[in-house]
Amino acid sequence: MSNRLVVVGSGAAGMSAASAARRTNSDLEIVVLESGNHAAYGLCGLPYYVSDVIAESDDLFAYRPEFFREKRRIDLRFGVEATRLDPDRKVLAVSQDGVGYEIGYDSLVLATGGSPIVPGALAAQSDRIFTVRNLDDAVRLHRLLDERNVRRALIVGGGYIGLEMAEALAERGVAVTIAEALPMVLPNFDETIGERVHAELVRNGVAVRLGCRVESAVDDGSCLQVSMGDERIEVDLMVAAVGVRAGSALGSDAGAVCGPGGALVVDEHMRTSLHSVFAAGDCIAPYHRILRRPAFIPLGPAANKTGRVAGVNAAGGEARFAGVLGTAVVKVFDLAVARTGLTLVEASAEGIDAIATQAVGKSRAKYYPGSESVTVRLIHRPDGRLLGAQMVGVGDGVAKRIDVAAIALQAGFDVSALLDSDLSYAPPFAPVYEPILLAAQAAGADQTSTTAGVAGTDRHGVKQ
Known part of the structure; x- marks a missing residue:
């Protein structure tokens, strides 16, 4: 009998692991256990399906289940919940259709993902409350928007998913309110970036309540009665986007x-x-390249990469994952907002002497049609060593610029090395004075300032 690899979870990490294992070992028996009914779909695309940017839910699938079963010879089983792991016996206890049984393994990959955090106040039994963490939930929300007169919605949480869902619902003609318990939206960014995003939300008609906790939600049959401190509002649906807990x-x-x-x-x-x-994906805490310790930062690219590495090694091959920087970008109406590495707040919390230098440049040559402002915020040590970056701007001028900063962090650049980077220029794509280089130039000037070495210093550089 050939060796058996069992993978628990058929999301990005799980199917990446199973596929990589098949490429590594053509004779391996591979079994994937999935408690739900879908595999290998674009979880990050759910808000865009809700907004109708993606026309059909089927468009979110990378491959159909038959592809994995027939082309990659992966035994993909739906409706199977793994309930207990016995590592000494190399056995999983599972449940399917109410029947329990055991399945043995020679190697095991846990790709159990993450589950949405739903505070007790939001756990009311109602078909008007959503988490949008899986395809079934998104389909249910899409159907409600199609079939009912949805006029008002409350998003609980002002992070990535909360902001994407606010835009998605606004695109469907819904009046949206965001309730964020912390003092700013996008609380994993520095305040100056959060303020820009807040203004963009308000500009697009989204009401934002900061320092606001939802205390109760009651479905009275016609709407949700929601209490938030001294305020009571009525909404037609609510989305809980408070965060994710490792599975x-x-x-x-x-x-x-x-x-x-x-x-x-x-x-x-x-x-x-x-x-x-x-293990791989949203259930793990991989190595963080700047913090130099494990960190829980559940993001799609890392799920795919760690899944591949887990699958190769579980199948007897050799692969490694060097770690994460937390690089991410999110669309908020006309803005793109991105980060990599540490924020100034995070660096200070780690006891790292850090300076934030901010500069504003243009996405294209300023005389070229469509040129927009791009704000670049570099976080660096007083000696110039890069620690992180944040960017915000209109249109397509941000997403790939944050990748430049991510590569610079990965390479261990300081601001002078970043300033020496030979970046591309053509009026339709980028200005001569590239925004990230303007920030690096200003950061180099900060090294000689009298405030260098003071933890948490926030400085603004040149504008072009």
């Missing part, structure tokens, strides 16, 4: 070591502390 219980209950966010700790080969058990 690590299967591994942690079996004794696997966990770290930040309760996520599974893995090495560079995606091995957990349990023998022959690997």
Whole structure:
């Protein structure tokens, strides 16, 4: 009998692991267990399906289940929930259609993803409350928007998903309110960036309530009665976008070591502390290149990469994952907002002496049609070593610029090395004075300023 690899979870990490394992070992028996009914779809595309930018939910699938079963010879099983892991016996207890049984493995990949955090106040039984963390939930929301007169919606949480859903619902003609418990939207950015995003939301008709917690939500049959402190509002639907909790219980209950966010700790080969058990995706805390320790930052690209590495190694190959920087970009109406590495707040919380230098440039030559402002905020040590970057601007001038900063961080650049970068120029695509280089130039000037070395210094550079 050939060796058996079992993968728990058929999302980005799970199917990447199974596919990589098949490429590594053509004779391996590969079984993927999925508690839901779908595999390998674009989770990050759900808000754009809700808004009708993506016309059909089927468009979100990378491949159909038959492709994995027939072309890659992967035994993909839906409706199977893994309930208990016995690493000593190399056995999983599972439940399917109310029937329990055990399945053995030679190697195991846990790709159990993350689950949405739903505070008790939002856990009311109502078909008007959504999390938009899986395809079924998004389809249900899309159907409600199509079939009912939805006029008002409340988004609880002002992070990535909350802002994407605010735009999606606004595009469907819904009046949107965002309730964020912290003092700013996008609380994982620095305040100056959050303020710009806040203004963009308001400009597009979104009401924003900061420092606001939802205390109760009651479905009275015609709408949701929502209490937020002294305020009481009526809405036709509510989306909980408070955050994600690592789906690590299967591994942690079996004794696997966990770290930040309760996520599974893995090495560079995606091995957990349990023998022959690997993990990938939103259930893990991979190595952070700047913090130099595990960090829980659940994002799509890392899920795919860690899934591939876990699958290769679980199948007997050799692969490694060097770690994350937390690079991300989000669309908020006409703005693109991006980050990589540490913010000034995060650096200060780590006890790192840091300076934030901010500059404003143009996305294209300023005389070329469509040129827009791009704000670049570099976080660096007093000696110039880069720690992170944040960017905000209109249109397509941000997404790939943050990738330049990410590569600079990965390479260990300081601001002078970044300033020496040989970046492209043509009026339709970029100005001669590239915004990220303007920020690097200003950051170099900060190194000689009298404030250098003071933790948490925030400086603004030149504008072009």
